Amino acid sequence: MKLIIGNKTYSSWSLRGWLAAKQSGLMFEELTVHIDGDDWQAMKREGGEFQPSAGKVPVLWDGDVVVWDSLAIMEYLSDRVGRDRFWPKDDAARAMARSMVAEMHSSYLPFRRECPMNIRRQVPIDLSDDCRANIVRILGLWAEARARYGQGGPFLFGTFCAADIFYAPVVSRFITYGIAVPGFAQAYMQALWEHPWMQEWVDGAMAEEWQIAQFEVTPGA
Numbered sequence: 001m002k003l004i005i006g007n008k009t010y011s012s013w014s015l016r017g018w019l020a021a022k023q024s025g026l027m028f029e030e031l032t033v034h035i036d037g038d039d040w041q042a043m044k045r046e047g048g049e050f051q052p053s054a055g056k057v058p059v060l061w062d063g064d065v066v067v068w069d070s071l072a073i074m075e076y077l078s079d080r081v082g083r084d085r086f087w088p089k090d091d092a093a094r095a096m097a098r099s100m101v102a103e104m105h106s107s108y109l110p111f112r113r114e115c116p117m118n119i120r121r122q123v124p125i126d127l128s129d130d131c132r133a134n135i136v137r138i139l140g141l142w143a144e145a146r147a148r149y150g151q152g153g154p155f156l157f158g159t160f161c162a163a164d165i166f167y168a169p170v171v172s173r174f175i176t177y178g179i180a181v182p183g184f185a186q187a188y189m190q191a192l193w194e195h196p197w198m199q200e201w202v203d204g205a206m207a208e209e210w211q212i213a214q215f216e217v218t219p220g221a
Contacts, residue, residue, distance in 0.1 A: 009118060009205040017070040019197060020070065101162050
């Protein structure tokens with residue numbers, strides 16, 4: 001398999017696809033592209049093997065199979081290795097985890113817009129009421145998952161699963177922008193941030209020389 005991802009510093013969807021590939025346990029080749037660079041822009045115009053994704057990352061190639069969009073990649077890998085590797089075994093827990101992942105995939109536009117992912121920075125900012133409402137909603141979901149299904153470990157549903165994969169960039173954003181969270185969320189964030197795969201991703205981001213100017217400007221400044 002081959003996984004095409006964007007800059008580790010900025011690309012939240014790439015992080016999700018990459019964590020899904022790691023969780024699958026399958027071997028894959030990682031190809032990183034500078035998402036704002038001339039080479040990647042040229043590749044998008046030329047089409048070729050990147051065309052199915054409309055020039056977006058991540059993209060998973062598995063033989064003749066092409067999968068784009070991080071949620072589709074995770075579901076494809078789940079089909080390959082079995083859903084129990086990605087989802088809680090309990091029916092009720094799995095239903096909630098799927099709902100949380102779907103909500104993360106489709107919602108929280110104010111939060112995404114005001115707090116773009118930038119792993120290399122720590123910049124406290126003022127947030128709009130809509131963004132704060134998004135954060136309250138996310139923390140409420142985290143609290144419910146931890147209270148109902150988190151007894152088996154430090155992650156949202158105890159053991160590391162699809163929900164943690166999809167909320168990993170949120171943890172990064174909370175850290176970057178100095179967003180205050182209650183104690184239970186701090187403990188969850190620490191567990192996720194210290195996960196070996198997250199540390200591998202963070203180390204890769206820190207080693208990148210690329211910068212995208214629009215993501216280096218403090219929002220609201």
